[in-house]
Amino acid sequence: MSASVQHEDWWWLRSKHRTIRYSSADDQRRSFEATTRRDVALSLIAARGCRCFNNEQRGLPDKLTQLDVARSLGCAIPDxxxxxxxxxxxxxxxxxxxxxxxxxxxxxxxxxxxxxxxxxxxxxxxxxxxxxxxxxxxxxxxxxxxxxxYVEKSYELRVVAFGDACLGFRIDSQASPRSAIDWRRAERLPGIVGREPVPLPPEMQDFTGAFLRRSHLHSGVFDFAVTPDGKTVFFECNPSGQWADLDGTHGSVTRLFADGFESLLSS
Structure with a gap:
């Protein structure tokens, strides 16, 4: 096997969940192939000292560590x-x-x-x-x-961050009983869970940037609750979180990632 891998290369390996059950031999084969390609990529990254987006080799921060980091940075977390x-x-x-x-x-x-x-x-x-x-x-x-x-919510806030830049989206999870506890239960039902771009205060940008640096990440999708009295409570940060559904027709998240990657590639 031959591979052209250079020290200055950037790699991005997005974590994806896979089940151990397969509907056909072809599905099983494709899963094995994908796992093998990922293992080879990780080996090449380690052997050539390549740069890996979101530092796959270091391991991604677990939820308990995330809560500790958020609290240490002054953000409220649930008991x-x-x-x-x-x-x-x-x-x-x-x-x-x-x-x-x-x-x-x-x-x-x-x-x-x-x-x-x-x-x-x-x-x-x-x-x-x-x-x-x-x-x-x-x-x-x-x-x-x-x-x-349980954190009483006025609404939820999803923040997509890349380096020191971030974008906020309001999720009206309390508009329906189905989405009140976990808004993902209604995310595919049109009109139930809205996602509207919202301006973020400077302290949110400071927090997400510091959180990413502390966690050795380049980017992350943050989930917060905003309480009826306006307090922001941290839930978690997903380094591989979905964001395309937030992009809508304005393309703001795509531009955020494009600008961020351009900065990385020129560094």
Missing amino acids: TLISCDKAEIIAFIQAFGRTIVKPLSISFAPAYGSDDATLISIMANLVTVAEISAASDEQVATFPAIYQA
């Missing part, structure tokens, strides 16, 4: 517990009332009883003391999850 201890979880819910549960990292799973490659997205959900109490100790102890005090 959070990461646990698989039944008594500890029940005590947390009793202390904070309405509580959200969500996975630490993997948010996709193969569909139960399905023979195809369908993925089920595991979203944020409200959880109660009764539900935790009804589960066996073994069921709760099987895996840790993120438990967070």
Whole structure:
């Protein structure tokens, strides 16, 4: 095998979720080929010392680390517990009332009883003391999850950042009961979840830029809640987050990325 890879090359390997189930031998082959190409690319990047967008080799920051970084930079975060201890979880819910549960990292799973490659997205959900109490100790102890005090929202804010530049989009998640807890449940239903460009204060640009630098990232898609009293609360930053749906007809996010990549390539 031969490959022309130079030290000054830039690579961008976007993380994508794949299921272990396949509907055909061709799907299985394509998945294997994609995994192999990615492994070869990572090896070439390491061997040639190439530059990798969002620093794939360093590993991407997990949700717990993200919360720590956000808090250290002065941004509000939800009261959070990461646990698989039944008594500890029940005590947390009793202390904070309405509580959200969500996975630490993997948010996709193969569909139960399905023979195809369908993925089920595991979203944020409200959880109660009764539900935790009804589960066996073994069921709760099987895996840790993120438990967070529910944040009352006026709306949600998605911020696409590249370096020190960023763009904000208001998501009216509270317009429908279906999207109130996790707006992704209604993102494909037209007219339910709006995404409108909004101006951002200078302190938001300062925060996202500092967060990316601290996390060794070039770009990220940030999710915040804005409370009824105007407080901004950090949820997470997705280094491979989707943004094309925010671009609409104005193309502002595309221009953000184009300008950012142009700056990187000339550095």
